[in-house]
Amino acid sequence: MCNAFLSFCSTHISRRAFARILSTFLCALFVVIRPVSYRGGPSAFLVLSLKELVFSVQEDLAQQIEVTVLNITGALLGISVSTLAKFLATIPQEGSPISRSIPAVFLVVVSFFAGWVKSRLPRLHLSARISCFISIWMLTANIGTSSSVLPDAGDYLWITFIAAIVCLFSSVLILHWSSTHLVEGVAATLMDLHRCLSLCTEGTFGSISPSRLADLKGIHVNLVHQSVTLNEKYSQAAFEFRIGRVGVKYLKPLIGIIEHLRRELSWGMSSPGTTWDATHKATPPVTSTFETSALELSKVILSSFEAVEALITAAFSHTGLRRRSLRAERDAVVAAAIQLNLAWCFAQDELRKVIRSANEDNRSRMGSRISQELRHRCLFTTSLLQMAYDTSHILQVAQKIAAHHEASPLRVWHPRLSLHWLGIAPRAFLTEEYGAQIGQDDIEPDTTLSADEVQQGIASFDEHAEKVEISRTSYFPDVKVASPYSYKPFSLFSVRRLFPPPPRLWNHPRMLRVRLVMSKIVRDAQHSSHLRHALKNAAGVAVLSFPAFLPVTSSGSRWFASVHGQWMIISYVWVLETNTGATWRVGYLRLSGTVLGAIYAGITWVICHRNPYGIVVMVTLFDVLATWLIIRSNMPSLGVVASVTLPPVILAQYVNPDPTVSTLRLAVLRGLMIGLGIIAALTMNSLVFPRHSRVLFLNHTSRTLGVLGHLYLLLTRGMFHELSNFTPYDKQRALKLELQIRNALHRLASLLVTMNDELSLVPKPMRHYRQVVQKLQKILDLMTGLRKIRENIPRKETVTPVLKERREFVSCVCLSLFASEHVFRARQPLPQFLPSSRQALEILVAQVEERIRIAIEDDKSFAGLSLVYSLAEREVMKDMVDTLESLLELCRQLFGTSAWLTHAWPRISNDEGPGTPGDTWYSTVGRI
Structure with a gap:
């Protein structure tokens, strides 16, 4: 029966849940055992609080070791600084203003630096929190008492090390010793690519049901999120303790290739079965050989995905001392590479035959155009050939991983300490709050001078200085030219050269360089979100802790001590996030958790009173519910703060009984203090330096549109060069811009999540915002497709003779992107008429078809x-044109249209003038 129970638990309960419950049980035992808990003093119950807030059990042992080392370091730093402050406070007379001011100043300084570190260095997020946590407790109690300096430091050392050691001990016993988080993500993404390609192939060479088409769209959206998440997981895995034979750096090329495959699925296979269904029956059927070759290539690509997935899972998941043979997986990868090469060549040959036969049929039918069905299948096959090219690289990466696995011994991979490592958020922080982490807002404010304005200012000063020098030399001849009898060593001219006037000194070239550097420093300090968060953190702590530093006889000090106001300050620090939306989400979830924990604490005290066995059992049982909320739900804050609310009510009365205060009143006071801290954090982040997600979203959308326009110009600029269509330098710049846009789109998606959590009296058009992000992602994928396709088009027939038409099309696209960028930046209506990209494309396509026919x-x-x-x-x-027009329509719906023509316009010929709204213009209020 025992074996059956263990089997059930191992099947339905994760290792992390086991370790969490065990750590809670052991920490509760350490608190209720009298001889042991005396080491922690009257605040011994904080062991459970630190265990939950800072040293909570993670997903694997490597991550737990990192959390333990970093957070113990932060705790020791907080204890050291607080002990120093308390010692300095004992030097003046006890109770004097100076004695009370020293710990107050230290607490504000610690809070400021903790807030800056929390915002600037995400990996030290929890370390900054525990430093602030311990400083709040130590610096707001026993102020100026020399006999309590060292005992208080010893108490908090005991509390910190017990919480850390218990969680680490539970992790060593139960958790996996090595992390496979990145490998699981890569395998899941390859599986989704497999499903997406299967559905696209089914829709291209057959009919696809609406339900499966909806699944395909959902997979596309999921692939975008997974591809970006893989880069985050790689950054985390590269700086984690890990045991294995192969380093995660061998997976880095694989992550980049997966993104290329996702884009090829997007621009080449995004709408199967919808483009040519209306004319499918009216067009001649495509040869079965071509369809067979394309299907065979698709199947080989799918089998290659399966082989690579099996190999990397086997190479990174096995961490035993005995080496596992990967011969079967490696043979499967080699076989897939051979089959891929054969299928690739066969598909190219069949595609050439189909195109030639289609052109012969067109000539026999007096030059009719190629059918829409064939064009769509050509696009599909083009994308399939690009996918085959990238898949061959995936297979090569997999073979290198297998060879390295066979040649390398088992070793421990440890992170290298660097600023980049400190700037990467660990998984412990990313999974704590969904969507809470938003990066640095690096958009320049509207009041900042542009680089061109600065250059014009310098040029104007140089021109003025040159004119002044010319006029000066005209009226004051040079000293060297003058006669020796007229030379005066202390002339007015010499004094001016030795001691130039303040305006000239202020505008000296060297002083100009200093001014530009200082301007950048001041501007960065004024608009730094990290500095603002540090100020908010320090200001809130200063205001909430002010009663603690009043004279002992004052009513404010007595109130703070009686209600344990430290919980109010700690709750403020824990809820205050770097943006307003995340603070609202964390705030209302933790407020609900506070109420839940206080109610359970009251029930537990009614049942158990001071019975140590009952207290341990009830605390452990409650942790089962909290563990489910933290691990399985998307509301981890609810479980965290509920677990934190429980110990101060139950265990505080057990460790340090106070008969004058009932447990029910204590539960109400604890819940009230935590609730006040949460409300203070919401007020601070909503009124003082608010970072509203909607404002950030609009600004970053405008900037992303500008970068998209820059990328499109870079992609098309090479087409007008005679020597080369795309140099390696241009390709490198394009890849950097694509990566920048991709990160910006991920940031926009995160802002949408936090925007949805913000409390606003005015409803926000969330559906339109989501559609804007989807359109921008689609434009980026299409630009990537254009970059790859244009490397293989015939330039002599499709570029050189139609340069004028291509310039017109490029101008229309860039103007549409610029108009969209402007309306998002200025929040102004869209112009009523814009040059029609569709009309320019139709003219370009007609000219290209004519050149190809010739x-x-x-x-x-x-x-x-x-x-x-x-x-x-x-x-x-x-x-691209369809997506741009959809984007313009969204801009019109969001910001309106500055319409000047509201009645029907008669049909006008294009020859009447370039400014007349006719077929060459696109109307944002509808086609005229």
């Missing part, structure tokens, strides 16, 4: 893969 008539062997890429470029540009 080239085919001159050379029948022209129809090949280059023509396929040309057809694919047309489809991608068409999707």
Whole structure:
């Protein structure tokens, strides 16, 4: 029966849950055992609080070791600084203003630096919190009493080490010794790529049901999130303790290739079965050989994904002393590589045959155009060929991982201390609050001079200085030219050169460089979100802790001591997040958890009173519910603060009984203090330096649109060069811009989550904001597709003869992006008329088709893969125009349209003037 119970628990309860419950049980035992708990003094119950807030059991042992080391260091720093402050407070007369001011100043300084570290260095987030936690307790009690300096330090050392050692001991016994978080993420992403490609293939060469089409769209959205999350997981795994044979750096190329595969699925296979369904029956069927070759290539790519997934899972998951053989997985990868190469070549040959036969049929039918079905399948096959190219690289990476696994011994991988490591949030923080972490707001304020304005200011000063020098030399001849009899060593001119006037000294070139540097420093300090958060953290702690530093005989000091106001300050520090939306989410969840914990604490005291066995059992049982909330739900704060509320009510009366205060009143006071701290944090983050997610979202959307326009210009600039369409330097710049846009889009998605949590009297158009992010992601994917396709199009036929039409299309696209950028930045209505990208595309496509027709008539062997890429470029540009018009429609709905023409405009020829709104213009209030 015991074995069955253990089997059930191991199946339905995770290792982390086991370790959490065990650590709670052991910490409760240490608190209720009298000889042991005396070491912690009257605050011994804080062992459970620190265990839950700082040293909580993580997902694997490596992460737990990191949390233990960093947070013990933070605790020791807080204890040291607080002990020094308490010692300095004993030097003046006890109770004097100076004696009470010293710990107050130290507490504000500690809170300031803790807030800055919390915002600037996410990995030290919990370390800063525990430093602030301990400083609050030590510096607000026994102020100026010399006999309590060392005992208080010893008490909090005991509390810290007991909580840390118990959690580490539970982790060593139960948790896995090595992390497979990154490998699990890579395997899950490969599985989703497998499903997405299967559904796209089904929709391209057959019909797809609406339900499966909805699943496909959901997979696309999930792949975007997973691809960005993989980079975060890699950054975390690269700086974690880990036991294994292969370093995670071998997975870094794999993560980049996965993003390329996701984009190829997006721009080449995003809408299967919807583009050509209306004309499917009217077009001649495509040859079965071409369909067979494409399906075979798709199957080989899918089998390659499965082989790579099996190999990396086996290589990184096995951490035993005996080496596991990967021969079967490696053979599967090699076989997949051979099959992929054969299927790739066969699909290219069949595609050439289909295009040539289609062109011959068109010539026999008096030059009719290629069918929409064939164009869509050409786009699909183009994307499939690009996926095959990237899949071959994945297989090569997998073979390198297998070879390194066989040649390397088992070793311990440890992080290298660096500023980059400190700037990466660990998984312990990322999973604590969903969507709480928002990066630095690096958008320049509107009052800042642009770089061009600064250069014009310097140039204007140089011009003025040159004119002054010329006029001065005209009226005051040079000393060297003058006669020796007229030379005066102390002339007015010499004095001016030795002691220039203040305006000239202020505008000296060296002083200008100093002024520019100082301007940047002052601007960064004024608009730094890290500094603002530090100020908010220190200001809130100073206001809430003010009663603790009043004279002992004052009513404020007595009130603070009677209600244990430290919980109010700690709750404020724990709820105050770096943005307003996250603070609201954490605030109302922790307020609900406070109420839940206080109610359970009252019930527990009624049942158990001071019975140590009953207290331990009830605390452990409550941790089962808290563990489920923390691990399984998306509301971890609810379980954390409920667990923190319990010990101060039950165990405080057990460790340090106070017969003058009933337990019910104590529960109400604890809950009230925590609630006041939460309300103070919400008020501070809403009124003082608020960082509203909606404002950040609009600013970053405008900036992202600007970078998208820059990327599009970079992609098209190479087309107008005669020598090379895309240099390696341009490609490197494009990749950097794509990465920048990708990170910005992930930030926008995070801002949407926190924006939804903000309390606002005015409803926000969340649906439109989400659609804007989706359109921007779609535009980025399409630009990536254009970059890859244009490397293979025939430039002589599709670029050089139609430069004018291509310039017109590029101008229309850039103007649409610029107009969207402007309305998001200025919150002003969209112009009513914009140059029509669709009309420019139709003219460009007509000219390109005419040039291709002439080239085919001159050379029948022209129809090949280059023509396929040309057809694919047309489809991608068409999707680009559709997406841009959808984005403009969203801008019109969000910000309106500055319409000046409200009645129907008669049909006007395009020859009447370039400014007349006709077919070449796109109306943001509807086609005229």
